[in-house]
Amino acid sequence: MSWALSLPTETLKDSSARHVLLCLANYAGSNGTGAFPSASTLAQDTGLSERTVRYKLDDLEQSGLIKKGNQAIAAVHIDRHDRRPVVYDLQISRGANTAPRTKRGADDVTGCNPQQSGVQSGTERGAAAAPNTSLNHQGTEEQLQQREIDAALAEQNSAAIEPQDDRQRFAMFATWVPNEKGLSDQITIAGLPADAVPDAAIRAFMGFFVAKPATIDTSAGWCYRLVQWVKRERVKASGQGKAPDFDDTSWANDLGDL
Structure with a gap:
């Protein structure tokens, strides 16, 4: 500050x-x-x-x-x-003047003692020295240290963090990556080939659900939704004698059932 x-x-x-x-x-x-x-x-x-x-x-x-x-x-x-x-x-390296740290002369018109921030340290009115309270609502020193630890951990991870607990439900976010094992298991259960879920399908699926933040699910649940949708699109395309087109946004009308 x-x-x-x-x-x-x-x-x-x-x-x-x-x-x-x-x-x-x-x-x-x-x-x-x-x-x-x-x-x-x-x-x-x-x-x-x-x-x-x-x-x-x-x-x-x-x-x-x-x-x-x-x-x-x-x-x-x-x-x-x-x-x-x-x-x-x-950007604390921009614009600020260096705070004075040398003793002010007797002709200083402010009359303040040379303390940090120019605040006089005397207690002329009999009050005890004020504690160094914070105006920023950041809590105790322990909480501040925890915030710095959290920030350091977050820096090491990706820009968006998927919950570590597989049971935790979360909304879809733009940098979501399907759990590799969870996706593989769902593909096997659905009876689809290993390469049945291309990147285009994942992007289309994410794009739809990022716009629906009220929809939440677990990591495994999102993999299930993704594979079930891909399976449905493959069946639909097969009936029409063509390959599924995951760039076609008309599939979004059917996702409400997932």
Whole structure:
């Protein structure tokens, strides 16, 4: 957050965008990465409308002060891809002035002691020193460390993470890859040849269900749906004396029965 506070006015003149950036920084890690508050959360934090928040985020991204980060970080915490907010990384190497660390002279018109962020450390009014509380709602130090661990694990995995528990139900996502054994078992059970499910069929199947986030299933369940659909298309094409055309989108009308 100190980086956002120290941005010079000429770098970010829009006060609303600055407010959004300050609130976004509250949710970033110590290195400025992994911030993923929703637009509604930022709207509550800033008092702006969600629509304005989205515009300001676009402006901040276009100005190079933020950029889209590793979206798998949000996937670790939020199962449904359609409810995952965008993960942003703050570009802390841009625009900020280096915080002063040398002692100020007696003629400093601010009258502040040379402490970090220019805050005077004295307790002139008798109050005990304030604890170093966080304004970013990120929780305890243990929770922050866990977030960094989660982010590191997510970085090692693909951009979208399929649940490790085969019993967990999930919505289809754009980078889904069928479980090799699960798909092979379903092909065998269906009595189809090993190469019965081409990449074109998988892409067409995914494209349809990505647009239907309310449909969820287990890893094995998705393999079953895929193979049953391919089997149906092969039977239909065989009756017409031709090979199945998986690029033809008319098959989508029959998927409601799967």
